[in-house]
Amino acid sequence: MSAPNRAATESHVPFDPERARRDFPILQRSDSEKPLVFLDSAASAQKPQQVIDAISACYSHDYANIHRGVYELSARATAMFEGVRDTARRFLSAAESREIVFVRNTTEAINLVASSYGRTHVGEGDEVLITEMEHHSNIVPWQILCDQVGAELRVAPIDDRGALRMDEFERLVGPRTRIVAVAHVSNALGTVNPVARISRLAHSVGAVVVVDGAQAVPHQPVDVQELDCDFYAFSGHKIFGPSGVGVLYGRASILSQMPPYQGGGMMIQTVTFEKTTYEDIPHRFEAGTPDIAGVAGLGAAMDYLTDLGLESIARYEAELLVYATEALGKVPGLRLIGTAPNKVSVLSFVLEGVHPHDVGTILDQKGVAVRTGNHCAMPVMAHFDVPATVRASLALYNTRSDVDALVDALMEVREIFG
C-alpha cells in the first residue's frame, strides 16, 4: 500500500479524463445498451477496476480476520488493514495513523462523535452550531444529542447563492458553543465552506470542529492540519471505493480522552464481569469485525486518487463546472440552485413548470442518470422554496460530452412539457 509522494505526482501531470474513464467498467457498456451518462456521483461514485481488483484479491488471496490469528494469513490481512490506515493518514495529511478510525460511513462517524464526545462534553444550556446547508446526517445526530442533554442546536444561515453567511456564523459562535459541525462541501449546493476560518472562530471559544467531508474528498486534496479541524469524516463509496466503509479522523489529544462508542470485541484490553479496560485509540472505536475487504478497496481508491493527483482533478473539474454552468444557462426556464463563488462541480437546478421527478424520468430515458429529490437536505429546499431539485454532479470521469447529453435531454423535457 505505498502511495507515491503527492508533491511529485500532482503538480505537473495533466489530467486525462478519457484515460481515467477506461478504468471504470460500468462506463464501457456494450453497444446493445444506451451509453451511461452518469451524473450522480455525489450520491455514490462508480468504481475503477483497481478497486474491484483489490476487493477480489483480498478475498482470493489475503483474507482472514485481523488482529486475531497467530497464523501467517491473519498477519498478512492485519498488515493490509493497518497499512490502509496509514494510507488514510497520508490522504488526509493527518499527523498520526492512530488518529484514523475505520467506520461504516460518514453518518456513523458523525454519530460516533455526537455520542462519545457529545455526551461527555455537552451539557444543559450548551450549544451545538451547525449550518443551514447540512445534510440530514449532520443535523439529526446533533438534534438527538441536544435533546438528550438539554443543549440548544443553533443554525447559521446561508445566503441566496447558497454560501454560508459568515457574519451570522461569527455572531452565533459564543461562550456556550461546544461543538461546531459543518459540511466541507454541501451535497445539495456544491458550496465549499471556509473550514480553516471556521476552525479559528470555534477554537477561540474552546469549541471543537466536526467536518462532514463526504462531498469534499472526491474533488480536492484535504489537509486536516491545515484546516485545523478536530474531526473529519468521509465515506469510501463517494471516493470510488466500496460502500460500507468510511473514515473518521480525530485529533489524537481529543480522541484519546473519549469513551467508547460501541462495546464488543477488538476494542478491549481485558474483560471481567466486574470491569473492562479499553484499547487505545483507534481500536477503542472499532468494536467487532470490520469490513476487511472493504478497507482493502478503500485503500485502492485512495491510492487511485493520489496517483491521478487530486490537484489535477480539481483543476479539471473546475473547468468542467464552468462549461456546464454556461451550457445549463442556455436551457430556457432553468434556474440554478447554489451559485456560491467557491463551489465544486455539483449543479442543482429546477426547470420552470416541470417537477424534478418528471425531469429525472425523461433524462433517464436518454441514459442520463441524475438525482432528483431533496438530497437529504430538506432545510436547503425550504430556504430556496422548492420541493426538490434536479442535481447533476460531475466527477473525474465526466466530460463535456456528458454535459452536452444532459443539455440535449433537458431540451427534450422542454419539448414534452412546453
Add this chain to the structure above:
Amino acid sequence: MSSELRELYQSVILDHNKQPRNFRKPESANCSAEGSNPLCGDRVTVYLEVKDGVIADAGFQGSGCAISTASASLMTQAIKGQPIEAVEKLFEGFHTMVTSDPRREPESEALGKLSVFAGVREFPMRIKCATLAWHAMREAIHQSGGTVSTE
C-alpha cells in the same frame, strides 16, 4: 421521443398537470387525508364530502410531479357522485392496472379516462406517484367512517 415516454406523458396527463381540476378544498368537505412521498417531495391532501355513502364532492391541494398531480385531478373527477363501493372498485382497478405486467394488455375497460395511466407500468419508480392521491382518498373515506375494505 421514445414510445415509453409518449405513453407516460400523454396529452391528457400534461393537460391535467397544467390545469388540475378540483384543485381546491371544498367548503362542504367532512374528511381529508394527506399523502406524501418523501423520496421526491410530493405532497397531496385529498378532501371529500361523504354523504349517505356517496362522494358528494372531492378536491385536492398540494404539490407534486406531473404524474401525481394529474392522477389526483383525474381521480377527483372520476369519484365525484360515486357510491363508496364503486370508488373502492375503481381503486382496485386502478391499482391493478398501474402495477400489472407492462408486457400484457392493460385491463382498463372499466377505468375510462383513467386508463391514460397505463404507461406508468413501464416506470416502476413512478407507480407511487400515480397512486399517492388514491391512497390518501381511501384514508379520507376511512376517517369518515365509510365502509371500505382494506383487503
